[in-house]
Amino acid sequence: MVSATVGGLWLLVVVLAAGVSLTPFSRVQQAVLPAGVTPYLWSWAPPWPALLPIAGAVAVALVHAAILRIVPVRAPFAATWLATVAAGGVAGLTIDAVLVFGSLVTNGWAMWALDLGSRAAVGAYWGLLYGWIPALVAVRLERRDAVAEASQADEPAVVRRGAPVVVAAIALASLVLLGAAQVLGGEATQAQLRAEELASEPAPVDGAARPDRDAEGDPVPERVDGDGVTGEDGCTPERAMVLVGDVDGATGHRALRFELMNFSEEPCVVEGYPDIAFADQNDHLLDATIAPGSSFMAADPGPMRVEIPAGGSAVAYVGWDANPTQGALVARTVWVAALAGETRGSKPIQSDVIEGSRVEVTAWALPGADAPTP
Numbered sequence: 001m002v003s004a005t006v007g008g009l010w011l012l013v014v015v016l017a018a019g020v021s022l023t024p025f026s027r028v029q030q031a032v033l034p035a036g037v038t039p040y041l042w043s044w045a046p047p048w049p050a051l052l053p054i055a056g057a058v059a060v061a062l063v064h065a066a067i068l069r070i071v072p073v074r075a076p077f078a079a080t081w082l083a084t085v086a087a088g089g090v091a092g093l094t095i096d097a098v099l100v101f102g103s104l105v106t107n108g109w110a111m112w113a114l115d116l117g118s119r120a121a122v123g124a125y126w127g128l129l130y131g132w133i134p135a136l137v138a139v140r141l142e143r144r145d146a147v148a149e150a151s152q153a154d155e156p157a158v159v160r161r162g163a164p165v166v167v168a169a170i171a172l173a174s175l176v177l178l179g180a181a182q183v184l185g186g187e188a189t190q191a192q193l194r195a196e197e198l199a200s201e202p203a204p205v206d207g208a209a210r211p212d213r214d215a216e217g218d219p220v221p222e223r224v225d226g227d228g229v230t231g232e233d234g235c236t237p238e239r240a241m242v243l244v245g246d247v248d249g250a251t252g253h254r255a256l257r258f259e260l261m262n263f264s265e266e267p268c269v270v271e272g273y274p275d276i277a278f279a280d281q282n283d284h285l286l287d288a289t290i291a292p293g294s295s296f297m298a299a300d301p302g303p304m305r306v307e308i309p310a311g312g313s314a315v316a317y318v319g320w321d322a323n324p325t326q327g328a329l330v331a332r333t334v335w336v337a338a339l340a341g342e343t344r345g346s347k348p349i350q351s352d353v354i355e356g357s358r359v360e361v362t363a364w365a366l367p368g369a370d371a372p373t374p
Contacts, residue, residue: 003062007060014056016033020033030122051185055181059175059178064084064134066168069164069168076138078135084134088125088127208325209327209328215284217280220344221344224340226342228342238264239263239264239266245259247349248297253321254319260364262312264310270306271303273303273364279346280355281329286331288354289358291359292363294360295318295319296321304363314367316361318360319360320353320357332348333346
């Protein structure tokens with residue numbers, strides 16, 4: 001009963017703090033009504049503003065009960081009050097541990113100890129302010145029990161064994177649930193904030209689906225299997241780089257130009273097709289078929305040995321038919337490397353390459369050898 005009073009007191013203070021936070025007295029709220037161990041709780045996504053205080057109340061009550069079972073009690077008033085302080089501190093320390101672990105995962109060691117102990121201090125302060133209330137309940141119950149024991153003095157005492165271990169295990173489980181509630185509530189709140197942020201952004205002008213940070217998908221690999229640029233005179237990344245143009249179009253058809261520029265002082269050689277992939281508005285690999293060959297916008301000369309002079313360049317084109325983009329996953333980034341096996345670079349684009357599209361890519365050739373079809 002005493003520990004249940006502690007849990008109810010925790011919940012009552014949290015509720016009162018919520019009400020005071022809406023009044024002009026909110027500035028002194030933490031001084032007289034330390035609201036649990038999670039600041040800004042009332043801005044969390046539902047139902048966590050209700051579930052987390054309940055989880056905290058259960059944890060505080062069970063930890064309090066475990067302390068009183070494990071530690072010998074000679075002065076019930078002082079022992080109950082101190083147990084309340086300790087239970088509030090342990091609940092706060094649980095949240096501190098969750099936040100420290102989360103900081104380690106996301107930020108490394110740089111900021112891991114920023115808030116370490118702050119919530120434990122809030123929980124202990126709550127117990128210091130209000131621990132006298134369950135302490136009074138404990139004293140009254142002890143007096144009642146003393147009267148009852150005096151009337152049953154001739155009856156044999158019943159010795160309970162193992163109860164402290166059981167209560168301690170249950171208290172530990174409640175702390176685990178409190179930590180889980182903190183994690184799940186935080187994730188749900190972040191998801192709600194991301195959804196609100198996306199909803200406030202203007203809709204894409206081409207009618208494509210809005211970006212969804214929670215969408216499932218695979219990132220674009222920065223490199224795929226392939227031999228890459230080989231040979232002593234090859235156009236390696238140390239000698240040449242791929243430049244990406246802007247999407248060009250004719251009625252119902254589109255093209256994107258790539259230029260492999262030799263910035264070295266010696267000629268270099270390339271042979272084959274550029275390695276290309278697209279990322280959608282969620283930065284996931286777009287499921288599109290990319291095949292070597294000619295398109296309406298550009299003829300494919302076929303793979304051949306191309307020697308690019310110093311300061312010169314070779315070109316290749318990706319071509320496709322126009323697609324409706326309403327509500328679709330659309331290519332917003334193109335990833336390209338000189339040949340498969342090289343590390344890809346990326347550039348944002350505005351296109352109508354959608355999920356399921358087919359695009360044709362031409363082989364590298366000197367400018368003029370594969371000019372776009374008029």
